Structure formats: C-alpha cells, structure tokens
Amino acid sequence: MIGIQEIEDAAGRIAEHVVRTPTVPSPGLSALLGVPVTAKLELLQRTGSFKARGAAAKLLSLTEAERAAGVVAVSGGNHGIALAVMASALQVKATVVMPRSAPARAVEIAESAGALVRLTDDMAGAFALTERLQQEGLTLVHPFDDPVVIAGQGTVGLEFAEDAGELTDVLVSIGGGGLIAGVAAALRAWRPGVRIWGVETEGAEAMSRALAAGGPVPVTLSSIVSTLSAPSVSQLTYEHVAELVTEVLVVPDREAVAGSLELAEHAKVWTEPAAGCLLPAARRVLERVGDGARLGLVVCGGNATTGDMIGWASRFGLR
Structure with missing residues (x-):
C-alpha cells in the first residue's frame, strides 16, 4: 500500500x-x-x-542508465501525452504505444513533443507491444501498475x-x-x-x-x-x-x-x-x-x- x-x-x-x-x-x-x-x-x-504528475514522478526517479536507454508507455491518450511532454522537458527519449482508437489529438501532441508513437489495433495489442519494447531495453512507465x-x-x-x-x-x-x-x-x-x-x-x-x-x-x-x-x-x-x-x-x-x-x-x-x-x-x-x-x-x-x-x-x- x-x-x-x-x-x-x-x-x-x-x-x-x-x-x-x-x-x-x-x-x-x-x-x-x-x-x-x-x-x-x-x-x-x-x-x-x-497524468503529468505520475509521469514526472517516474521520470525523475530514473537512473542515468535508464534515462539513456529511454522509456516506453502504453496509453489510451492522456498518459501518452503526459509522458511525451514531460520526457521532452526532462530530456528523456520516449516511445508511446496507443490503440488506433486513441484520440487523434493525443497522437498529434505526443508526436509534436518528440515521442515516437506506435499504433496498434486495440488496447490489448498496445500492452503486448509495450511489453516487447520493454524486453528490448526501454524502461516501462506504466500508467497505473x-x-x-x-x-x-x-x-x-x-x-x-x-x-x-x-x-x-x-x-x-x-x-x-x-x-x-x-x-x-x-x-x-x-x-x-x-x-x-x-x-x-x-x-x-x-x-x-x-x-x-x-x-x-x-x-x-x-x-x-x-x-x-x-x-x-x-x-x-x-x-x-x-x-x-x-x-x-x-x-x-x-x-x-x-x-x-x-x-x-x-x-x-x-x-x-x-x-x-x-x-x-x-x-x-x-x-x-x-x-x-x-x-x-x-x-x-x-x-x-x-x-x-x-x-x-x-x-x-x-x-
């Protein structure tokens, strides 16, 4: 707790x-x-x-090695926006995975902030892709876990x-x-x-x-x-x-x-x-x-x- x-x-x-x-x-x-x-x-x-609060808290907790490797997040919209913007402000490379149902505005904002946005067919697919990217070395910034x-x-x-x-x-x-x-x-x-x-x-x-x-x-x-x-x-x-x-x-x-x-x-x-x-x-x-x-x-x-x-x-x- x-x-x-x-x-x-x-x-x-x-x-x-x-x-x-x-x-x-x-x-x-x-x-x-x-x-x-x-x-x-x-x-x-x-x-x-x-979402900016949790994203900032996590990014500020990263080690230098984790910052250098970059972070990844899965999002239906707001978490991805927050991570992209806060990662840019803190100079950390971010990848955001979203389902295609995510608001177009969320995708646009995340991309304009400098994040790499990956789209999947649904939210379950977004979580699966995020897990693979984490295994490749990116640090997960989970939206709630x-x-x-x-x-x-x-x-x-x-x-x-x-x-x-x-x-x-x-x-x-x-x-x-x-x-x-x-x-x-x-x-x-x-x-x-x-x-x-x-x-x-x-x-x-x-x-x-x-x-x-x-x-x-x-x-x-x-x-x-x-x-x-x-x-x-x-x-x-x-x-x-x-x-x-x-x-x-x-x-x-x-x-x-x-x-x-x-x-x-x-x-x-x-x-x-x-x-x-x-x-x-x-x-x-x-x-x-x-x-x-x-x-x-x-x-x-x-x-x-x-x-x-x-x-x-x-x-x-x-x-």
Missing part, C-alpha cells in the same frame, strides 16, 4: 514540474445537484490531465485534502486505478472520514469486475472512453480500491457524454467523458447518502476536441 510519506515525497520532487491546480467551490454544480460541490480542476494541469506513478497521482488527493473545505464524499474516475489508488491513500491519511467513490463507464469496467472476482481479471473493452479503457487493473490498484474505496459505480457512455455537456454549461469547464461520468455518478451517490452531503469531484482531464464532443453528442442524441 502506498503511504502518505511516499505521496508527500513525490509532491516535493515534482513541484517544479507540474501545476498545483485550483480547488474551487462550484456554484453552478452546487445549484444543479442541490448540495455543496467542490471541484479539483486537474484538466488545468500540464498536458490537460493529472507502479508505486512511483501512483504516489505521483496521489499528489492530487494531497492538494485536495489541503485546499478543500469540509467534504463528505469524493468521486474519482477509474481506468486502471492509478489515480484513485493515490487519491484514496492521500485522503484516507488526511481525512479518514471521507467516503471515496470510484466511477467507470460501461465497457471499461476493469475495477468493478475485479472487485466482483476478488482480484484483477481481463475485460472486454467497448466504451468510447478510451482514456478509461484498461484491459485489466493491477493487483496493486485493486488492493488500494478494495481497502480504501466505498464503492465503484458504473455509468453508460451516453451519461458520461451528457455529464461533460452539463459540466460545460453549469461548471464552465471543458471536460472529456472520463470526467463527465462523475456527474451522473454524483447523483447516484446523493441518492445513497441523502441530505448533508458535501461533494468533491476530481475533474481528471479535458483532452476532448470540439469535434469529439459533437460526434458523441450526435451519436447519443444529445443536444
């Missing part, structure tokens, strides 16, 4: 390389949901998502705990589980009474399936939300969620896209569906916990283009 000391150490190491993103009360969301809502705006982070990366992502929770007012419930999106593992570890240390809720989209249910099975299992991916689409969680992230998280909620893709549109209208922030899924999940949490709730939302990223959102809204009949 990742401890608060590891997260605080990571915060010190990466402070000069990442943004301490705003933690703000949202009058619009508070009016919409009928309870006080505070948002941690990680979409304002470098590279547009929290790495205690150094999780500690880096945990700095989100550390800042949230330090900067937010009173909270009863915090909602965090889940792909492979690195963000929620780190955030949960930080919040449990600083605010042990807070309930933590994970949120997945249908067709990207690696964590909820793992909880049902008693450990990580492979899942078939069908969600449009590529940034949450992990073919399985890791034992490390599973153990953190099983121990520290109240429950993992699953919402349909349509509701995730609708949530992004609502966040734009009511919170005035442009989010990807990986963050949009928090809003329908928040309504379910409020049905469970009742009056007196004070919600915290970790708004994890905003790397969706206007074209992406128009396409998804049209597909699901949303206005």
Whole structure:
C-alpha cells in the first residue's frame, strides 16, 4: 500500500514540474445537484490531465542508465501525452504505444513533443507491444501498475485534502486505478472520514469486475472512453480500491457524454467523458447518502476536441 510519506515525497520532487491546480467551490454544480460541490480542476494541469504528475514522478526517479536507454508507455491518450511532454522537458527519449482508437489529438501532441508513437489495433495489442519494447531495453512507465506513478497521482488527493473545505464524499474516475489508488491513500491519511467513490463507464469496467472476482481479471473493452479503457487493473490498484474505496459505480457512455455537456454549461469547464461520468455518478451517490452531503469531484482531464464532443453528442442524441 502506498503511504502518505511516499505521496508527500513525490509532491516535493515534482513541484517544479507540474501545476498545483485550483480547488474551487462550484456554484453552478452546487445549484444543479442541490448540495455543496467542490471541484479539483486537474484538466488545468500540464498536458490537460493529472497524468503529468505520475509521469514526472517516474521520470525523475530514473537512473542515468535508464534515462539513456529511454522509456516506453502504453496509453489510451492522456498518459501518452503526459509522458511525451514531460520526457521532452526532462530530456528523456520516449516511445508511446496507443490503440488506433486513441484520440487523434493525443497522437498529434505526443508526436509534436518528440515521442515516437506506435499504433496498434486495440488496447490489448498496445500492452503486448509495450511489453516487447520493454524486453528490448526501454524502461516501462506504466500508467497505473507502479508505486512511483501512483504516489505521483496521489499528489492530487494531497492538494485536495489541503485546499478543500469540509467534504463528505469524493468521486474519482477509474481506468486502471492509478489515480484513485493515490487519491484514496492521500485522503484516507488526511481525512479518514471521507467516503471515496470510484466511477467507470460501461465497457471499461476493469475495477468493478475485479472487485466482483476478488482480484484483477481481463475485460472486454467497448466504451468510447478510451482514456478509461484498461484491459485489466493491477493487483496493486485493486488492493488500494478494495481497502480504501466505498464503492465503484458504473455509468453508460451516453451519461458520461451528457455529464461533460452539463459540466460545460453549469461548471464552465471543458471536460472529456472520463470526467463527465462523475456527474451522473454524483447523483447516484446523493441518492445513497441523502441530505448533508458535501461533494468533491476530481475533474481528471479535458483532452476532448470540439469535434469529439459533437460526434458523441450526435451519436447519443444529445443536444
């Protein structure tokens, strides 16, 4: 289990390389949901998502030999962007492996940052190619199965705990589980009474399936939300969620896209569906916990283009 000391150490190491993103009360969301809502705006982070934190933490931990050999990462989008940009800033050669379903913008940004981008037919193929490149000598920067990366992502929770007012419930999106593992570890240390809720989209249910099975299992991916689409969680992230998280909620893709549109209208922030899924999940949490709730939302990223959102809204009949 990742401890608060590891997260605080990571915060010190990466402070000069990442943004301490705003933690703000949202009058619009508070009016919409009928309870006080505070948002941690990680979409304002470098590279547009929290992923810059874990990437920076890992890159700063490399030996000289590892730096010289270069690094490799597999990504549905945001992790690849973060690694490419942070590796360029720290002068480390990076290779990013993505499925062809990854957002075109993610591929463009990673390439423009100087990374070599390799595309595969699906996410399972991306993980397989990444494993081969690792065997050839590149250092893996795993998106979630790495205690150094999780500690880096945990700095989100550390800042949230330090900067937010009173909270009863915090909602965090889940792909492979690195963000929620780190955030949960930080919040449990600083605010042990807070309930933590994970949120997945249908067709990207690696964590909820793992909880049902008693450990990580492979899942078939069908969600449009590529940034949450992990073919399985890791034992490390599973153990953190099983121990520290109240429950993992699953919402349909349509509701995730609708949530992004609502966040734009009511919170005035442009989010990807990986963050949009928090809003329908928040309504379910409020049905469970009742009056007196004070919600915290970790708004994890905003790397969706206007074209992406128009396409998804049209597909699901949303206005």
